[in-house]
Amino acid sequence: MAPKKEPAKTNVSKDDLLHYYREMLLIRRFEEKAGQLYGMGLIGGFCHLYIGQEAVVVGLEACAKPGDKRLTSYRDHGHMLACGMDANGVMAELTGRSGGYSKGKGGSMHMFSKERHFYGGHGIVGAQVPLGAGLAFADKYLGNDNVTFAYFGDGAANQGQVYETYNMAELWNLPVVFVIENNQYAMGTSVKRSTKSTTLFGRGLAYGIQGEAVDGMDVLAVKAAGEKAVAACRAGEGPCILEMMTYRYRGHSMSDPAKYRTREEVEKMKTEKDAIEHVRDLLLGAGLASDEELKAIDKDIKEIVNASAEFAKDSPEPDLSELWTDIYA
């Protein structure tokens, strides 16, 4: 095994670290299970797994308060679990069953929970960026101190609508955190092959928006950056950009030729930068948790995930009458 980072020099509490560990593990195991169900033909169409990027959403959710909103792209399962949506409902939507969050009518890429303030799941690259600014526009208009997290990829960062939105978000001082999840690839196109301006957060400066690059494989670094950004938003200072340097271990969707990067590159990230291993080392290294405690969490998570898979298999397909419902409010 490659040498790990030096052990904990952190003043983060045991409870917080255990919480991050648990949340990240839940996402990873859930995604592994989703991949498995896909292989069995229970999930169809597109299915974009979040494995590798868990620290980003878990670190930022640790900065959110009730009322805050979030929305992201089609790579959305992790965001839903992290904001407290039920694993059963998410998995059943993946299998297209009536017990899913959208009664099986949305699927992997189109899920919503008004109750948890999760506003999708968006299949069109970049669409969620102005939509997120719009949610922030509504909060500002209504005079509360909620913040919206608008997540998007490095590929999406080249969409014109992102810059239209930066301009208006800063012009109108909207409480939105733009989170670029820079996992270095948009399908098979690396950042370097899609732009010469590779410091993605820096593009906000042209519109007057402050930003920074953050180690997105380190949940503590994510949390720290998130706290600052959220505080600025709540203080009425307008939007921020956080460019999370992260990595996706799996293919873009389920069918990925994997020819655009080497197996060694992927292995190196997994062994040297893995976000879950990092927190595990912090916990064990500082003697904050025992192997047994972590094993107990592993077991717990496995049960939740297996139960969600069973639920997603057993939940009936939507009644055919559902074809004609929900077209209009």
Place this chain on the structure above:
Amino acid sequence: MAIEILMPALSPTMEEGTLAKWLVKEGDKVKSGQIMAEIETDKATMEFEAVDEGIIGKLLVAEGTAGVKVNTAIAVLVQEGESADAAPAPVAAKAAPVAAVAAAPVAAPVAVVSKASADWPEGTKMKTMTVREALREAMAEEMRADPTVFLMGEEVGEYQGAYKISQGLLDEFGPKRVVDTPITEHGFTGIAVGASWGGLRPIVEFMTWNFAMQAIDHIINSAAKTNYMSGGQMGAPMVFRGTNGAAARVGAQHSQDYAAWYSAIPGLKVVMPYSAADAKGLLKTAIRDNNPVIFLENEIMYGHSFEVPDLPDFTIPFGKARIWREGTDVTIVSFGIGMRYALEAADLLAKDGISAEVVDLRTLRPLDYDTVLASVMKTNRCVTVEEGFPVGSIGNHLSAVIMERAFDYLDAPVINCTGKDVPMPYAANLEKHALLTTAEVVAAVKSVCYR
């Protein structure tokens, strides 16, 4: 317990593949996430990762085997101390409990009852106003009544509106509720849809509908489809409005009629008023509706005056056509500015002894089919009139519905009068030819009346 590893489906359409290469051998320990094999499909070569931990007990399919069906066992994974011959746990996909298959929804032969009726009580005091004033009054009244209603668009505030529809609104409601935007249709339309999800009721003014093509992704993908995709949890209560169709001499990029395009989309409601009373009553209904409403206006009509009921809160429901003129020989169906040609033609035809019934659809989605059908069943002839392109027009759609539901009543084929099948030319003489004319409507009516 031993687990069978199955040939995975690696794409939505994959049914079988080639097991190109094993990267593990029998006896190897595997971790979850470890790459076990390379699998080739028609699309690509893909890596197949282990889900469970264990030891490879047996490889059931040799590398290089082609045509391996999805879900066949390709290997057996065992735990420490287990034999590969132990009965594997069945992990085959459970078939979904299938809901009973209902017959395809066929339009049942329902009775046709015209919904057309008076929009205001007899004897109501009327006032004369332009379409422009009617639209402005509708917005102002709704903004007074509901603090979550706001107007957003280019030049709607300080400039007082590119076509002066929003004149005075900034003074009354302030910059929080009359929001000037940069020229960024894609962006501000997305922001408005997001704001509607966040609890507001945005009115988005497009300077003209031609520029909304930059925003059509958000109108359709984000606004129209979300209620359905969220299983009814959240829709987009908002109005998209602006001038639509040809003005005069503004050329191909500024002259398109989008009525048929937006009417094709489930999840949207589509309104295209002709008179000032309809503009006012329907815009108020649109602002109160909990769905995204496309409101198509017309620059040429803005300055036209009509009688509007002088009532404190006057609305017109969606899905209700208006019979402007009763007749017995032929039904002319139109909407929006097309009504000008329809009504002019009816006047001319009357002089020739042809009695035309003129139906104004007013809303295109929901569309008041019954009023059209009831009229056609009475007159047995129909001509449709609109400014848009001929292919996939509203008239095409109505012809199909009339054929399906009133075929036996027709004494002649339905004729669709539309704009010509060309981009709008700039030259004055060509433009005149590209646009629909009253003479064409008159000729079409004479043709279906065999006169």
